[in-house]
Amino acid sequence: MRTRFERIARTILLSLLLLPAALPASSTVGPLSAQAQPLTGDVLILNYYQAGYSWTDDQTTGIREMLRTGGYRADPIVEYMDWKRAPSKENLDALYRLYRLKYARRPLAVVFVTDNAALDFALLHRKEIFPGAKIVFSGINGYTEKTLAGQKEVTGVVEDVDPTGTVDVALKLHPDAREVLVIFDGTESGQAARNSVAAKVAQYRGRVKFRFLDDALVSEIEKEVKRMSPGNLVIQGAYSRDRNGKTYNLDEVVKIIAPGSPVPIYGLWEAMCGRGIVGGSLLSGRIQGEEAARMGLRILAGEDVARIPVVVKPPMVLMFDYRQLQRFGIDSRLLPAQSIVINRPVSFYQANKQIFWFFIVVIGILCAAVAVLAVAVTARRKADKALKIEKDYIERIISIAPTMICSFADDGRVLSTNRAVLSISGYPVQALEGSSWWETFSDKSREQIDQLLYALRQGPVLNHEMTLTTNVGAKRVISWHLVTGVHEDAVGMEIIGVGSDVTERKLAEEEREQFLRELESMNKELESIVYVASHDLRSPLVNIQGFSRKLAKACQEMNALLRDDRVPGDLQSACDSIQGSIGKSLHFITSSVEKMDTLLGGLLRLSRLGRKALKHDRVDMNGLVEDVVNAMTYQLRQSGGEIEVEPLLPCLGDAVQINQVFSNLIDNAVKYCAPERRLRIGISSWMDGGQAVFRISDNGIGIPLAQQEKIWEIFHRLNPGSDVAGEGLGLTVVRRILDRSDGKVWVESEWGKGSSFFVSLPHGDR
């Protein structure tokens, strides 16, 4: 379960985080195997002992794994001669026959043999059973040059234990030890090893006493070990079979004696470490196998065996058992460098490194996610708060807005309303919300509503007027701005409407239009009265003028008659006085009639002006003003003045009427010039809000501020008695024309300095 979980965790970890790092790591296998030559040929591993014997198993594993690492893809054949359990010549003979049967016709490339007797067997029978095969050995004790005498194409690794190394390190860790018990079995290989140990430890003679316990039974060994005085040491050598023929694994005896041993036991083989020995400089079956396999690979790759020397000093491993170090209070810091300590209790971190990092990463990711979520939640809360404030604000505005704000579903159902809707309609909210606006409150037909909905689907509808019937049956005209929206309670489209009650405005507009219509008809009536009056009053005037002249003539005739001598003098003088007053009266009558004639003429002109239809053409003001100025050349020359006309904007209007406006204004500028200075008239124009504005300025006598409104009145003249001819009608005509032409006229003037008359007319190019 745990393994599976670890695998899953590791996979996730690797895929999440270590994938980039894992890629180069995995890719290193590729080049290695790619570099290796394809290695062919059958390989046999011939073990002298049985499967399950750790020494043999270690070597076999070492050979197999190194072959695979080196690129040998086939599965080696493995044979076990099982010598420990069947140590008889018959067994060897039977094996000989069996192997000859199996391998004589099957060429083997390399035969790996483990342990002395297997090598002896192979060398003895190689021609018959392994013809042509190269032999690589491992686990060979007591190797000398004689071992391979007369043999070719044989190489391998010597099993040479390192008792000196083990004794060295043991004595270093136990400097006070005085006796070392060395245990070996009585087998051939055991005794060979024992002798090599005895030869090597001779150097310690004098310092430590070595006692060899050879070919003892395990029970005897146990007893001997238990009798050891504390502070001394035991070296466990090879023990594979007791003198009764019972076989033992390399580590088996140690397992039996170690628990009851009062002293530390050191060993010579790696297989014993972890089974009860403290440790030592250990010979490793696996390393033996690996060394042999390296040689085998070179042979398979085609290298001449003669060039591959026998490894007589095999690599050792300094290995110790943490539990035994603890048991005997040995300070692990005293161990030589490069020592391997097994069974060291691993920290939680070491034991669960991958899981630890997996969870650290997961927790890290979760923390990051929590942090992101916390930030998001805070931001969300902030946004919600801001939204709520905004919503409250909008709701308050909507609720107090004087305009009606409400929303409907497209079936007319009222979804929401503000206070203005309630107060204008007079209905309570319960009556409004939920009921159909179209059917209950509006005057629109089904067709009109469909048209409105269609228009709304295309975009907002503005200024859409609907008549609303209030709760008391009154009709209110509401001008709606309508737009579509999305409401949770609306099945289809939601319509949001902002409506203004325009009932009063509508009434006012109607009243104004009515008033304008009346005004227009009154104006027309007045104009026709003026026209008729001014026209018809002229004929009696003509009569008065005619009869006045006749009366004057009759007076002249009567005067001639009275000059007769026959008329008495006093009568003559009385008649003279009567005639004088008649003449004066006639003069008043004539001048009044003339004045009335002028006034009536003016009125007639004015009323005709109102009757004329106006054109609306584009007028070239440069040409028009030029014509006016040309027509006034005489007056201008008489006054000695000068006129400066800037390029003028075109305008829209009736050219004849506009000509009259400019003629009047320029004529006035000439007429009312100041005698003490030379007259200067300027005409210019500019644009102002779509209107062309013209200015006619002069440096004449000017108009007092108090008079500046009066000059526009009909027949109003500032100096009626002056020599300057005029009727006081020109400016009235000007204003009338501009009123009818969508234009304006106004004056800015300073008494004694001059005046500027402004005329604004629609621009000609708009």
Ligand code: ADP
């Ligand atoms: P009229 O020129 O026939 O008297 P208008 O209606 O043209 O009548 O002018 C009314 C009065 O405004 C004039 O009598 C004059 O006193 C005054 N007025 C008009 N234009 C000017 C001007 N450019 N400078 C000074 N006074 C002016």
